[in-house]
Structures are given as structure tokens and as C-alpha cells.
Amino acid sequence: MAFAHLLEVDDIHSHLAVKDGTVRAVDGVSFKVDAGETLGIVGESGSGKSMTALSIMRLLPRSGSIVQGKVTFKGRVLTELSEDEMEAIRGTEIAMIFQDPMTSLNPVYRTGWQVGEPLRIHRHVDTRTSIRAAADLFQKVGIPDASKRVTQFPHMFSGGMRQRAMIAMGLSTSPSLLIADEPTTALDVTIQAQILELLRTLNRDYGTATILITHNLGVVAGMCDRVIVMYAGRVVEQGRTEDVFARPEHPYTWSLLRSIPRLDADEHEPLKPIDGSPPDMVRLPAGCKFTPRCPFAIPRCAAEEPELLTVRDQLSRCWVTQAGATLDGDQGG
Amino acid sequence: MATKVAEAREGHSASGWTPAQPLVEVRGLRTWFPVRSGVISRVVGQVRAVDGVDLDIRQGETLGLVGESGCGKSTLGRSILRLVQPTAGEVRFKGQDLLRLGSRAMRRTRREMAIIFQDPFASLDPRQTVADILGEALDIHHLARTGRARKERVSELLGLVGLSTDFAGRYPHEFSGGQRQRIGIARALAVDPSFIVCDEPISALDVSIQAQIINLLEQLQEKFHLTYLFIAHDLSVVKHISDRIAVMYVGKVVEVSAAKDLYRQPKHPYTGSLLSAIPIPDPRLERRRERIILKGDVASPLNPPSGCRFRTRCFKAQPRCAETEPPLDTVNLGDHKAACYYPLS
Amino acid sequence: MSNAPAIVAAQEPIRRTPVAVLELLRGHRRVAASFVLVAILFLVAVLSPVMSPHDPLAVSPDSSYLPPLTPGHVLGTDELGRDLLSRILWGARVSLPVAFVAVAVGLFGGGLIGLVSGYAGGITDLLLMRLVDALLAFPGLILAIAVVAALGPGLRNAMIAIGIVAVPVYARLVRAVVLQLKQMEFVVATRSLGATPLRLILRHLIPNLLNPIIVQVSLSAGFAILAEATLSFLGLGAQLPTPDWGQMINSGASFLNNDPWLAIVPGAAISITVYSFNLLGDSLRDALDPRLRS
Known part of the structure; x- marks a missing residue:
């Protein structure tokens, strides 16, 4: 075949x-x-x-x-x-x-x-x-x-x-x-x-x-x-499961992983929720659809929608990580 | 009204209750639902939804209540608030047995307790505006003397749950699931209760919204010194929010302990398998984990097994388990109790 | 919807003031149109003595079987030479009150049974529902005839009889909806706030019952008019020579081959009336539902 x-x-x-x-x-x-x-x-x-x-x-x-x-x-x-x-x-x-x-x-x-x-x-x-x-x-x-x-x-x-x-x-x-x-x-x-x-x-x-x-x-x-x-009808991140979980390259994945309570969490830490609500699919914003909820958003995100491109080990649809920046807590918090 | 509250307070002190005692004491609680059949609706059986539960809920804590569907956790929550009528037992709230209150006294006592529901769509009357929904509790207990006071309180409630005060005139269908759940929480807060039953408050919400609601509940608890009974099937959420956790299986509490201990050292085999069944969002950990896969389905509360109800699925079951039912203090480590003859080590 | 600040909120019983009704009419064209239609029908009934060009009972053998659009008789005349337009206008005085009273009897009788049955449950429910089943076991018309036979013929008794026939329909409908609503969490939520049963029923059950009831009312108003026609035909309703749409159809039916308008004209009157009620019910249902408001 x-x-x-x-x-x-x-x-x-x-x-x-x-x-x-x-x-x-x-x-x-x-x-x-x-x-x-x-x-x-x-x-x-x-x-x-x-x-x-x-x-x-x-x-x-x-x-x-x-x-x-x-x-x-x-x-x-x-x-x-x-x-x-x-x-x-x-x-x-x-x-x-x-x-x-x-x-x-x-x-x-x-x-x-x-x-x-x-x-x-x-x-x-x-x-x-x-x-x-x-x-x-x-x-x-x-x-x-x-x-x-x-x-x-x-x-x-x-x-x-x-x-x-x-x-x-x-x-x-x-x-x-x-x-x-x-x-x-x-x-x-x-x-x-x-x-x-x-x-x-x-x-x-x-x-x-x-x-x-x-x-x-x-x-x-x-x-x-x-x-x-x-997210919103698009693939925002794609990769091997280990890579995506260990080091998410899209802010949505990153935020989602930090927002859910984990059974194996040792100490009680407040969850870090994602702001806002899932988008209205009839009236989607211009640019990256996650921008209104994104802690890393830069002006370009609201204007232009990124492509799904290789970022390190996986694919990500994000201007920030595509430009080489890494997602970490200090930036997001 | 002030005198009424004073009377109620006196009533409590008359029963000898002090804040050092558990806020809610459940003793031998049973809620059975008759199963009827035939033209004359003959009772052909009893669903033993809650079948002999003893439980303390301490002032200011969050007691998590977990179990699978049909285990009776939701019925237990509603029985404690007397939203379903228990068949037998006692529910002492601030020392006073709610099940013996007359309907008028019960309605008055409802000011001190509230409930938040799972389904943010079914729990709001589609024909009322947000102002009506939040104002209703104020009306019932005469908590707003004037229309202006009512309006202000409604605005205040909306602010507490993070909603814009402009929403007061809108109808429930105009909101998203997360926003509706906030309205439901605001309604629970309207009467200024000390005890709130949270009945699966996040399981119908989108994953990205759940954390918002959990954090909101935690903030409100701190702000108003609330006591929660937090009912959920998701043990990771319950573990996050609870101080102590009670695990239910087919109408019974089988284990109760501090949240941390329950996760680190579960005693009841059911708790152990429940914990191992919850997937952890970490691929490396998840692949190495040892899993206890239970056989079979949850036993029927219509006709529960003899002895320990979990024995039909238990990997540690012995003949003794079928003979007598282990009481909750079979394993008794002070704050950690489990109803099992052959506990996990 | 805001509450007037001067009113003490806790004791404010009525919120849907006449102003709200006017707003409803302004905001919803379909409601307004059908409301006007029904209003015209009632106006016709009230003003028929003034509006009728002729005495509806005046027999004039010379001018019998005149077709519609004859000068002086816009809708023609019947076999006895009576003016059809006048008879139709006067007939509205019979048919509309019948519809009104019969629906009211059915709605209040059935609604109450349904509400009590659904809310109380248990043995009360069991007994009431068996009673309703017993009523439902008879075909509607036979039951109506039996009731009229017991009470004696006449228009008033016909209305009651038709109303009784409608009782099981409303009882079952209301009970089913109440049972459904009782399971809804917002009802449990209201109870958890300490609401009295009365408040629960008035504030939550009845408003949510409006949709199905309004639809049913418009349907059974049509049924009532038709049933009254049948009873009158059997001599159990409106007594001759009272002009009555049902009777007009039935007597006109014998002349369907040569002079069809004798049946068509009252038939059209019934159709228009039934349609108006249905339209009103339909548009009200949409307008009253906040979920369908734009």
C-alpha cells in the first residue's frame, strides 16, 4: 500500500x-x-x-x-x-x-x-x-x-x-x-x-x-x-504529548495546564484561572482568537492572526513564542 | 425583624451550641425513596440513596464529599438542607435538629444556609431577571426595607461575584455558563448564610472557566467565613478546595479524613481505586502510574450487597466482608476514619 | 425591568402593570395585530345591535336565498329570507361568550386540579388524576351532551358543559408541566431560600406555566365554538331562533348544493374567530418568553 x-x-x-x-x-x-x-x-x-x-x-x-x-x-x-x-x-x-x-x-x-x-x-x-x-x-x-x-x-x-x-x-x-x-x-x-x-x-x-x-x-x-x-476552530498547538505538557508553546495550553487542580499537587496553591469566556463563534475577534484572554498578548496579536509554525519541538500558533520568547509564570502572572 | 433574629440566636444558645462544636452534625441520616409500581402505586422497593450517614461539618471548613453517580452524595447534601425529606436520623445545625423544626421555623432557619447547583442553566428561573432572582431571597426574609435598598444589595451581590451591575435587568439566557454560575453564587450569598452546600458547582462548566469559579468560592469563603459542603465527583477538584474529604459509596460514607492524608494514605480500597482512576495531566507520571482497575459497576442502592457494599468490586474482599458491615470507625486514626476490615496499608 | 424605588420591595405584589401590556403591544407587531383582531371580534359582539342592518330574526319569504353582494344584503339571506350579515353579527354575541366562559371554566377547574395534583403529589395526586381519567374516558361531545342533559338545555348550561369537557385537558397539561418544573433546580433553589409554597406557585410555577396554557387556551377557544355549534344543532345549546353560527352552518348544510353561502358564511366567521385566537395565543407565547426576546 x-x-x-x-x-x-x-x-x-x-x-x-x-x-x-x-x-x-x-x-x-x-x-x-x-x-x-x-x-x-x-x-x-x-x-x-x-x-x-x-x-x-x-x-x-x-x-x-x-x-x-x-x-x-x-x-x-x-x-x-x-x-x-x-x-x-x-x-x-x-x-x-x-x-x-x-x-x-x-x-x-x-x-x-x-x-x-x-x-x-x-x-x-x-x-x-x-x-x-x-x-x-x-x-x-x-x-x-x-x-x-x-x-x-x-x-x-x-x-x-x-x-x-x-x-x-x-x-x-x-x-x-x-x-x-x-x-x-x-x-x-x-x-x-x-x-x-x-x-x-x-x-x-x-x-x-x-x-x-x-x-x-x-x-x-x-x-x-x-x-x-x-481553540475557536483552529489548531493552536500540536506536538508530542510529553513536549506539549512539559513545555507548552501556546499561551492557551500553558494557561489551561496551570488552571486545573492536580491530584498530585502538594501544597494548596490558588489556581491560576484563564480570564474571560470562550469566544462567541459567530463574532470572532480579528487576529489571534485567544488574544482577549491571553496574558502574553502583544499589540500584533489583535491585528494579525499567526500561522501554525514550528516552535522548538512542536507547532504553535503564537506570535510571542514564534518570536523566540518563552512562556513562564512571571510574564503570565 | 431584629427581634426575630435575636430569638433565633437565643434558640441556638438555649440548645447549648458553641462555635467550637461542629456547625452541622449529621447522625444516622437515612433518605430512602420508595419505588412505586402498578395502578395503585404500590411500594415495591426502596432506593436507599442515603443509608445511615454520620458526618460532622466544622465551622469555617470545606468538607469535600466525593463519590460516583448514584452514590447518594447529592441527596445527602439536599437532605442536610432538608430540600428532600430524610426518612430517619438527625441533622443538627448549630445544635438544633432541623428535621424536627416546623415548616415555618425551618423557612426562617433557611436564612443561614444556601445551595449552589451544578447546572447553571436549570437553576435560574428563565422568566426572572437577575435583579428578581437575587432580590427574591431579600423579599422572602424581608432583608430590604425599600426598593432602593434592594437595588443596592443586588448591585453589591453582583459586585461580589465579579459581575457588572448593569446585568441586573437581564435574563439568565443572556449569560454564558460561567456567568450564570456566578449569578447562582450571588443568590446563595443574598441571605448572608453561614453554610453553603456546593452541589457539583463546576462540573458543567468549560475547563477554562472552572478555575475562576473555584477561586471565587475560595475568596468568598475567606471573606464571609463560610462553611462549605463541596460535593463533586472529581477528586482532584475536591482535594484542591477541601480541608477534609468524605468518600461515599452506595449511600454510605466509607472514609473520611483530612484532604492531604486521604491522597497520601487512603485506607479504604474504594478510595484507593478512585484516586488511581483520576488521570493526572502529566504524561510521564501518568504512564508510570500503577492503576487499580475495578471490575464491574457500582452496586445498586435499590438492593445493596450484604456486609460491605464495596465487596462486590473490591480486590481485597474476604468472606467476612459479606457477613457484617464494617462501621466507619473500623479504621480509626483520630481524624482519619475508614469503614474497612482490610484497609490499604 | 426596574422596580419603582418608592415601593417596598418585599410587599410588592403586582409587577405587570397595564403599562407593561402597552409596551408588549408596542414591541410586538404580531401580538398587536392579533390583539386588534380579537378586539374587533369582541367589539362586533358588543355593538351588533347597532351595527346590524336588519333584524336577525325578521323573516321575509320574498327575499329568501339571496346571494351575497345583493344590494341591502351584503352577505345574502337564508331560506327564510333573514339577513345573513345581521345574523352573523348577532351570532358573535353567542359564540364569543361561549368560548370565553367555557375556556374559563376549563382553565380554572382544570388548572387548579393540575396545580394541586402536581404540587402535592402522593395520594391527592392519585385521587385527582383518577377523577380526571374518568372524565377523559368519555368522548368530549358525549360528555358535554350528558352534562347538558343533566343540567337542562340552554346556552348557559352548554357553556358549563363545554368547560367541563376541557377540564381534563387543562388538568393533565398543568400537572405535567408542574411535575417537570418541580424537578427544575430553580424551584429547589427557591425552596432553599425559604420561600413559602404559595410564593413558589405564584412567582415561579405559574409564570412558567403561561406558555403551554396560552397555547392551549387559543386551541380550546376554537374547540369551544365548534362544540357549541354542535350542541346547538342538537337543540341542547342556543335555542331557536337565537342566531348562532353553529346552527347556521348546520341548517345551511342542507342547501350546500344550490346555495352554499348559507353554510360558508357562518363557517368563515368561525374560522376567522378561531384563527384570531390561535394567532393571539401563538404570538403571545413568543412575546412572553424572555428567551425569544431580542
Whole structure:
């Protein structure tokens, strides 16, 4: 197979029509995912992280559309495929799991039947075989009593078990890319730990590349090889997880890391919050979108938007760090 | 009104309470919700949301209350304020058992306590302006003699939570989540309470806003000598803000201790696994960490396991755990207590 | 919204003064338009004795079946030669009060049941709801007929009967919304401040009930007018020869082939009235919701 990267997202722009205007939900996002790696996308609600995933899957809501850009998966340009061709890829090559496991399974069908559905559609197996396969998958994702559980309806599953079932369904066709959109946000921490452990195991055992979308920096730290930080529809920082956490090169990442309480903090220090609120996506400021909240902003930031350029070990969209300055507490405080 | 307050104060001293004692003493508190079914709504079971809790909240401290969804932490908070009616037990506030107060006396006592909610969208009446929302508490307790006094107090409250006084005439939907939560906090402060239950006050907010609200709560606590019961599922937030922490599992407090000790030396296996489940935003540390991954799901409060309720998921469970329920002082290190026969060392 | 500084805030019971209503009309064109429409209807009802060109009861066999736009009879005449315009104008005096009273009976009866049932819960709720279910078990019209049969025919009893039919609708609606509101945290928040149940109901539950109620009122006003027409047709409502829209439609229906306007004209009157109420309800709902205000 002659492709350089498993997935290449190239300058994607996706717009959403809302009541009072157009939201540039994804505004020029580019990144690559290699086989077997785990890429984290972090950002707050409205940062465009979920819309990026939905753009890759071409599952944007009706009010949204990809207006520019190219997504290439295993050398095929997804953004140019017909809807039928895209459907074939969605069920088999790329799987997606969502935040809310409570609504992602249909309450009127047995779980085994639903989890086996991709196999019936894409591998043309009969119902019996598909349900037997579902039982095997249930075992793989750690659902006990698999052969009994496949005959049960979704309401008999807890939130964690449903998310496992969703993961089982995603894995049924052995995809090479799994997109997990806030897969543990609706779950309790001990259940979150179970699901993250499962995703880690699957990544290790089957080499499934994973895009993990989350707002939780701790989850990224434990799961991802590389991380993309999004703000206002843009990538503001991108790099190896260790580098980004050890030495953030964008003030947003820098401030975010200092604003969250850490379990391992020794002494009680007041948190250093980020001022202001996330931006109104319909009326974005000119220049760098983080400027109004940025402790490092210089006059140029409000006037001109920086590009995403290499700063030391990673990429950053910031005039200050691109000019060679470092982010540290004295400047920011 | 002044006489009323004086009476209330006398009432407290009559019960023998002094500020050296815990502000809130919860004893044997039970809040069960009947499960009904059928045409005649027969009671077919009881959800034991809070099932025998003893807890002290000391004057001026922040007591963190953590646990997973359905463990009863929110019900406990509301039971203490008597916003849900407990089934049995005592809640002594300044020495006075709230559960035995008549409805009129209870309403008067509400001046001294308040609650801040998780959802800044559902907790503000969409049909009231900010001035109405903040003024309501003043109206109820007759705290503003004149319209002018009311207006001034509303402005003052807005200032306290860092909002512009121009916002008084606006409706909740015109604000962002963080701003709404500030309005909710201002409402809690309106009656000048000494005790505030913070029920997951930041978990619905954007990550970049959470720290603002945590810091605000801390500043207000210092300024007004508030006592907090801080309920959350996120142990890192609770550890940051709390002096002491109580951990709940299926209707019971299983461990209570100073915040630092709880993190350094958890005794209950549930606390240990809860701590290990919380991701730390540090990749090097996070990858080296040893994790306790619990099996299974949280037990049902409708039909809790015999003995220790955690035994069905516990990695240290022994036959004894199924037989009798360990009381909270099974491990008793003074300020650090845990309900476990085989505690972590 | 600011409070007049002179008023003691704690004892200030009413804030929506007539001035607020005027402001509402000024700020919302759709409300103003539909308000004017409904006002005209009421004006017609009040002024019909003055406005009618003819006696609505005057029979003149010579001029029967005159089509609309005949000089002297703008809307034509019926089979007995009675002037249709006059009958329509006088008919408004029957239909509008019926709609008004029936909706009031339904709203207050049902609203009260719903409020008590939803707020109190428990055994009270259980008993009240079974009572409502019993009412709901009868088809609306049959129930109305039964009530009129028990009370005796006549317009007043017809209004009561139609109102009773509307009771379960309001009771269920109000109860459902109250149950929903009771779960909302702002209600718990208000209780935590020490509010009395009365305050909670007046200040928080009822304002938030307005939306669904206004919509329901406009719908059931239409239903009431139609139901009254049916009852009158059966001889249980307005008694002959009182001019009544429902009766006019029903008697006109026999002449639909040759002289369709006999049914169309009162039908149009009912449609316009129902539409006006719906429009008013619809626009009020939008205007009263602060979330939809610009």
C-alpha cells in the first residue's frame, strides 16, 4: 500500500449555519495520523474538536458542510467519495464511538443483534453468525457473560457496559482507525478508567490507530502519543504529548495546564484561572482568537492572526513564542 | 425583624451550641425513596440513596464529599438542607435538629444556609431577571426595607461575584455558563448564610472557566467565613478546595479524613481505586502510574450487597466482608476514619 | 425591568402593570395585530345591535336565498329570507361568550386540579388524576351532551358543559408541566431560600406555566365554538331562533348544493374567530418568553 500516512487531514474548513450567522466550526485544520498511534484532540466545547471528527467521517449535521479542504485515508480522498463509497468506509475502515452511550444504542433491539449489524451489512454474514461474532466481541471488550448479554436489551446495560458494547460494534469489522469522541465524559471515574484501559489494550493488541477527542488533559496525558490543542476552530498547538505538557508553546495550553487542580499537587496553591469566556463563534475577534484572554498578548496579536509554525519541538500558533520568547509564570502572572 | 433574629440566636444558645462544636452534625441520616409500581402505586422497593450517614461539618471548613453517580452524595447534601425529606436520623445545625423544626421555623432557619447547583442553566428561573432572582431571597426574609435598598444589595451581590451591575435587568439566557454560575453564587450569598452546600458547582462548566469559579468560592469563603459542603465527583477538584474529604459509596460514607492524608494514605480500597482512576495531566507520571482497575459497576442502592457494599468490586474482599458491615470507625486514626476490615496499608 | 424605588420591595405584589401590556403591544407587531383582531371580534359582539342592518330574526319569504353582494344584503339571506350579515353579527354575541366562559371554566377547574395534583403529589395526586381519567374516558361531545342533559338545555348550561369537557385537558397539561418544573433546580433553589409554597406557585410555577396554557387556551377557544355549534344543532345549546353560527352552518348544510353561502358564511366567521385566537395565543407565547426576546 503506497500511502505515507493512514489519515491526512489537509486544511479542512467546515461551516455551520446558525440562527445569527455562520460558525466557522473548523477553520483550516490539518494533521496526520499514522497506523497504530493515538492522537489526542483537546479543546473546550465549541472549539471544533468534535466537528473535526465529524468532518473526517462526513457526518456533519444538516446545517453544516465542508467548504474547503481534503481528507485522505489510506490514499483515498474521502472528501471526494460518493455517499455510498463513504458509507462502506465508515462501517469497516473507520469506526466512531460517541460520548453518550445511553442514546447510541437503539432500545428496541437486542444488543447482540445491533453489535452484529456492521458484519451483516459489510461482511454479508447471516444473523446467527453475526450474533455469535458479537458474543466474541463482547468477551474481547470485557463484557462478562457474553453469550447471555447478547440476548439482552440496551436498558439492561449500565453506562460503562453500553460504551463497551459500542466499542465492540466499532471493532467488529477490524477498522484501522477508531475515532472516540469524548468516550468517557458521561461515565464515572472508575468506569472511565476501565474504558481507557480497554482502549489502551485494543490499541496495543490490534494496532488500531485512535483519535481520542476529549476536554480532559489528564486523559490525554495517559493515552496519547501526540496531541492537538484546538481553540475557536483552529489548531493552536500540536506536538508530542510529553513536549506539549512539559513545555507548552501556546499561551492557551500553558494557561489551561496551570488552571486545573492536580491530584498530585502538594501544597494548596490558588489556581491560576484563564480570564474571560470562550469566544462567541459567530463574532470572532480579528487576529489571534485567544488574544482577549491571553496574558502574553502583544499589540500584533489583535491585528494579525499567526500561522501554525514550528516552535522548538512542536507547532504553535503564537506570535510571542514564534518570536523566540518563552512562556513562564512571571510574564503570565 | 431584629427581634426575630435575636430569638433565633437565643434558640441556638438555649440548645447549648458553641462555635467550637461542629456547625452541622449529621447522625444516622437515612433518605430512602420508595419505588412505586402498578395502578395503585404500590411500594415495591426502596432506593436507599442515603443509608445511615454520620458526618460532622466544622465551622469555617470545606468538607469535600466525593463519590460516583448514584452514590447518594447529592441527596445527602439536599437532605442536610432538608430540600428532600430524610426518612430517619438527625441533622443538627448549630445544635438544633432541623428535621424536627416546623415548616415555618425551618423557612426562617433557611436564612443561614444556601445551595449552589451544578447546572447553571436549570437553576435560574428563565422568566426572572437577575435583579428578581437575587432580590427574591431579600423579599422572602424581608432583608430590604425599600426598593432602593434592594437595588443596592443586588448591585453589591453582583459586585461580589465579579459581575457588572448593569446585568441586573437581564435574563439568565443572556449569560454564558460561567456567568450564570456566578449569578447562582450571588443568590446563595443574598441571605448572608453561614453554610453553603456546593452541589457539583463546576462540573458543567468549560475547563477554562472552572478555575475562576473555584477561586471565587475560595475568596468568598475567606471573606464571609463560610462553611462549605463541596460535593463533586472529581477528586482532584475536591482535594484542591477541601480541608477534609468524605468518600461515599452506595449511600454510605466509607472514609473520611483530612484532604492531604486521604491522597497520601487512603485506607479504604474504594478510595484507593478512585484516586488511581483520576488521570493526572502529566504524561510521564501518568504512564508510570500503577492503576487499580475495578471490575464491574457500582452496586445498586435499590438492593445493596450484604456486609460491605464495596465487596462486590473490591480486590481485597474476604468472606467476612459479606457477613457484617464494617462501621466507619473500623479504621480509626483520630481524624482519619475508614469503614474497612482490610484497609490499604 | 426596574422596580419603582418608592415601593417596598418585599410587599410588592403586582409587577405587570397595564403599562407593561402597552409596551408588549408596542414591541410586538404580531401580538398587536392579533390583539386588534380579537378586539374587533369582541367589539362586533358588543355593538351588533347597532351595527346590524336588519333584524336577525325578521323573516321575509320574498327575499329568501339571496346571494351575497345583493344590494341591502351584503352577505345574502337564508331560506327564510333573514339577513345573513345581521345574523352573523348577532351570532358573535353567542359564540364569543361561549368560548370565553367555557375556556374559563376549563382553565380554572382544570388548572387548579393540575396545580394541586402536581404540587402535592402522593395520594391527592392519585385521587385527582383518577377523577380526571374518568372524565377523559368519555368522548368530549358525549360528555358535554350528558352534562347538558343533566343540567337542562340552554346556552348557559352548554357553556358549563363545554368547560367541563376541557377540564381534563387543562388538568393533565398543568400537572405535567408542574411535575417537570418541580424537578427544575430553580424551584429547589427557591425552596432553599425559604420561600413559602404559595410564593413558589405564584412567582415561579405559574409564570412558567403561561406558555403551554396560552397555547392551549387559543386551541380550546376554537374547540369551544365548534362544540357549541354542535350542541346547538342538537337543540341542547342556543335555542331557536337565537342566531348562532353553529346552527347556521348546520341548517345551511342542507342547501350546500344550490346555495352554499348559507353554510360558508357562518363557517368563515368561525374560522376567522378561531384563527384570531390561535394567532393571539401563538404570538403571545413568543412575546412572553424572555428567551425569544431580542
